[in-house]
Amino acid sequence: MSPRALLLFAAMAVLLLAVGQFQSWTVALTIFNLCLISAVMALGVNVQWGYAGLFNVGTMGFAAIGGLAAMLVSVPPVQAAWTAGGGGMILSALIIAATAAAVVAARRWLAPPLRGAATVALILIGFLAARHVFGPAADAIENVDAARFGFLGGLGMPIIFSWLVGGLFAAGAAWFIGKIALGLRTDYLAIATLGISEIIIAILRNEDWLTRGVKNVTGLNRPVPREVDLQQASWFLDLSARLGVDPVPFSSLFVKLCYAGLFATVLLLIVVLLERAYHSPWGRMMRALRDNPKAAAAMGKDVKWRQLQAFVLGSAIVGVAGAMLTTLDGQFTPGSYNPLRYTFLIWVMVILGGSGNNLGSVLGGFLIWFLWVQAEPAGRILMEIISSQVPKDFAFRVHFLEASAHLRLFLMGFILILALRFFPQGLLPEEQSRRRPRHVP
Amino acid sequence: MDGFLNATVLLSNFVLVPGLAYGAQLALGALGVTLVYRVLRFANLSHGDLMAFGAMLGVLSTWALQAAGVSIAPLPTALLALPLAILGTALMSLFIETAVYRHHRLRRSAPAIFMIVSVGVMFMLNGLVRVVIGPDDQRFADGARFIVRARDFEAMTGLSEGLSIRVSQGITFAVAMAAVAALFYFLNRSRAGKAMRAYADNEDLALLSGIDPDRVVRHTWIIAAALAAIAGTLYGLDKSFKPFTYFQLLLPVFAAAIVGGIGNPVGAIVGGFVVSFSEIGLTYAYKKFLTYLVPPAWAPEGLMQLIATDYKFAISFAILVIVLLIRPTGILPGRVL
Structure with missing residues (x-):
């Protein structure tokens, strides 16, 4: 890890710790867990865009397929x-x-x-x-x-298996989609994948016999103990007595820590594997293919097949993240998938972090999710300050205080545009610098 | 005979008239996408939200005019607000061009980078619209509601099916025709339009013959913004204004542009109607239609709907894939812009 990466990750840790200190540790851990999942998703997009140069804006669909897997694996038939x-x-x-x-x-x-x-x-x-x-x-x-x-219903198995199944489901869907769409030019591929993800969501929302549609499936089983059970368990009461904390809030923190441990394990595993892939001959070939597909084809590389590999691998990782997200939520809600949150936000993470760099994507995932969550209170404070000189019941003031929640969309666009203008390589640039802009036919 | 007439009226009522109105809205959106694609050479993913922005300005100016007591009844006030919406959207577009795209244009960034930049613009416009007007439904239609009422039509013809044409549908079609006529006049007859075509055709050659690229790009954005504002306001007038639906319009709009052959204005118009009639035609329930045509004993039991309405996205997408696989240049290849 470069000194720059170390510094930036340390700064990120300080931000999260500050939230724990000044807001609450529950909030900090909630953000942290979603940061971990976002980082996994960003890694998936990084394999597609950063490794292979594929413009896939259908991330939402694969995340939803992962969520579906979580539901189908865990719910009893x-x-x-x-x-x-x-x-x-x-x-x-x-x-x-x-x-x-x-x-x-x-x-x-x-x-x-x-x-x-x-x-x-x-x-x-x-x-x-x-x-x-x-x-x-x-x-x-x-x-x-x-x-x-x-x-x-589903299979009634422990939900943790679904992380693997979600990856496999997403990989299968990606194989099928890639077969149809990967021959397309960059811009057509973007529109095609955008359409596919909308279709996947429409299916999940309307095929009630499979997913219950917008009626949602709640109360999925969990890979970690429940808070109420912990509060009864003698070993847990002993532990909290030894630490001198109240067992009730501590049980909620403990559960979140368990989730964090599981997610962090998955993230670490994926980062290590992807790094190895990046430095392997396969990774070198993917970069050659990305930077100049024609030259790679002339060298005898099967461009379409290799792109399909990257597409399937990236989608599988997104599927794993989608399954983890549904696991954390404890419910499958097809109505909640929205392309701004599940596709384009992930893209902001990858671009800001540095496309092609796995640690960059992880950092981007952490930072952008943190800002996404914290932008809401910050927006409200900003609006309060701006409108503090206006009388309290003035219609515009009321309206803008309500609207402050939407400022975060504005902020994300702003970050993306600034990043592309002033540091197009991202916070942690890819190690082999791209001397020439990417060749796109 | 009556059965046949009734069936025809029914189909006009639920497929032909809505299809024409929706197709005109899609065509206007697709024209904007196609122009930007042709001149600036990237797929502008923020076009849906530019439409939302234009429509928002249309809604706000309509409200302002209504509050000032201005009315052109029986026509909707929104028609009077349209020039204001166009002006505001054009200014916004020019601002975005100067602040955001110009830098990448001068650096000759790759089209993919332009697309990601347009995602950033999409986020910002989306956030802006939601902050200013909120994420909820807004209605701003006023004036008369119908050109032809179903009941009057029934009384006039004695048929049991009535044809109804809403004012918003008539206006959509008329305004779209006017906008398209103006656009084609501009492209084919005016000096600036010819410069734009030359620049789109061969950038270096156009520069060599003294065409100012900044001017061409500015014109392109102004026209794209005007088309987006018109399409957005008309769509809002016809259905209702809700920011998120405009984001979802992006898919059918792009499908229309690509199906017709991206970069080709006539293609964009054809594509708009292909997409709209496929969407409406395939999701319409033909039960009543068939009941009029066949003897009572053969009357169908089910709804006779080919595809559920919830899957209308799938239709634009399917058309897109089929065209791209069979004829990647679109229906009308060849002459572009």
């Missing part, structure tokens, strides 16, 4: 729903698989004029057939005790 519509769901899945197989076969065996017509016809038939089975099955499932269930 709903037996009644499976008997009501499980068979229909499996059947419609089989119809879709058969359609896909038939389309692939038709495209392989038929000659061009017939091929297009057959593809369209097969897709249409498959779509209508699947819908015919799917509709009633979905309705049946959604009618099973709709107030409490109305969905198939």
Whole structure:
């Protein structure tokens, strides 16, 4: 770690400690936990943009897929729903698989004029057939005790497994999406991924049989003990007595510390692995590919396949972060995903931190999340000062005090623009400096 | 025969008229995107929020005019506020150009960097709009509501389906036509428009023949901002004004620009209508329509809706992917700007 990085991370630690000292330790730990998750997400985007130069603005979709995995792994299965519509769901899945197989076969065996017509016809038939089975099955499932269930449920396993599953889900989705979209030019890829992430969210929000949609799934199980159980446990009471603290607030701090330990482990593991990848021949090849895809192709590198690798790897990391986030929240809320928060904010983290540098992304994740949270009270104070000379019930003053929460969006844009203007390489620039601006055809 | 007429009226009412209005709004947005793309060579992700900013100015000036007692009933006051909105948005755009983009233009930053910069602008405009007017729905339509009322139409024709055309839909279409006509006149006839086309076509050659690049870029931003303000205000008048929906318009607007062939103004207009009619046509429930056409015994049971309304994003996206895979240059390649 360079002295510069050490200094900046130390400054970040001081900021968090100051929050603990002056606001409260609960707030500081809450921010810290989300900083860790944000850092993991930023690392995922860094693999795509920093390593491979892929402009993916669909981060939100992969985070949501990770969240879905957390929910599906941890929630117990709903037996009644499976008997009501499980068979229909499996059947419609089989119809879709058969359609896909038939389309692939038709495209392989038929000659061009017939091929297009057959593809369209097969897709249409498959779509209508699947819908015919799917509709009633979905309705049946959604009618099973709709107030409490109305969905198939999940596997009922410990939620911590979902971090891996979330990564795998996101990787699978990314493979499929990358196959379609990665051939596109930078700007088309951006629009395409933006669209895909909106579609993923629309599916999660509307397919109630799978996700309960906007009715949310709450009360997911936890990888750490619950506060109420801790307050009963004798070893915990002993511990708090020995430390001389009140067990009730301490239990909440303790739980947050447990989360922080788990998240920090994941973050550390990912950073170490990504650093090794960066310094490996694979990393060198990715940089060559990013800086000059044509030259890399001329050297015999399979550009599209390598870009797909980076896309899948980055998305998988984002998926892990998404699963961790849902774990921390204890609930899956498809309605809460918003591209400003889950896509573009992550991009601000990567750019400010320094694209291509893993430690930079971690720092960016910490700093931007910290500012995102703290901008709200700071905005309010700022508005108070600005409007302190105006009478208290003046309409504009009331309005601006209410609006101060939105100032943080403004602040994030400002930071991004300033960063790109004055230190385009980020706070921690990539070690191998880019002498020439990135080549984009 | 009545069945056929009723079915036609029904389809006009729920697909044709809304499709024309929505398509005109998308086309105006896509024209702005396409111009910026062609002249400045980057995809401007902040265009949706520029539309929101323009619409916000439209709403605020409408309120100010209403408070001052100005009215052009039966037309909505917003029409009178439109020039103010355009002026404000153009000034904002010029400010952003000078403060933000100019630096990257002079340094010849990569298009991808420009796109990230436009994400920053998007955040700032979004925050600004929410601070000034708040994140909630705002209604600012006034004046008469309908050009043709469903009930009057039924009485006039004796059909059981009534055609209704809202004032906002009529105005959207008329204003969009006027704006497009003015734009094409500017591009094809005026000196500044020709300079813009020359600059877009070959930057070095244009510089060599004495075209001032700053001037061309300023003109581009003014036009893009004017189109954004018009599109935003019309959309708000037709539906309702809510900052977040404008961000979501970004996807169909870009789909329209790309489908028509990005950089091509005619393509942007065609693309706008392709996207709007696909969105509305595929999410419309055809049950009643078919009931009019087929004998009662064949009447469909379900809604006969191809895709649920919640998936309308998926439609713009699907069109985008299909076009990009089959014909990457868009529907109308060749002549650009």
